[in-house]
Amino acid sequence: MISPWCAWYERAGGSSLTEGESEQDAKAVSTSKRAPKRLGVSQLLAMIALAALVVFVRWPGPPLPFDTLHPHTQQVLQRLGVEPSRAAQGLGLAPASAGIHGMDGTVNHRPYCAAFDLDISDLTPQQTRALLHRLRGAGLVCWWRVPGVSFPLTTRYGVETGPHIHGVDPFVPHKRRLELQIRDYLTGNNGIEVGRYAHRPDPPAACPQTAAERNLLRRLRRG
């Protein structure tokens, strides 16, 4: 005998306990027959807001190396067609480079470094030479760091080095160590401070700065 209450409950989507059914059976039926819960408008809006948050608001990670350069350096590089992604290091906080790639000052309330490293792993030696001359032609101080040729295979901290272009923008305020690199460049040397490569002209294989490139920088600095 089904009570009116049970009939109503069944019609509403539930299940009633009738003769012959155990309580457990009833529970199983009750679970399988239960209508899916419908989302309320507020729940739906909350989910949309959460999805929008995930898509549009990204947690700010560390700045890209290019973003840690002085706006002047950024402009020169972009004018030369150097993609921002090529900057492998600007303001470097790694102990191996904290000296030379340390902070040189702040601009628009953000720290910058006047030194930069460019990734050249996708360039042929010929393309690297062309890039070096383009950078120097714009007044930037640049060297081709070739491990084992013009640069140590490992840093003094034992970190392996890879081929890259190390550059300095001499036209933005910079630390004394970078000024010494610039002076080394003007005398035809490599700007390396210590070790067996220190203060030497680069070998021809590393495309040393030419006399014309050094004279250009002298003129630009005077002007």
Ligand SMILES: [Zn+2]
């Ligand atoms: Zn560097």
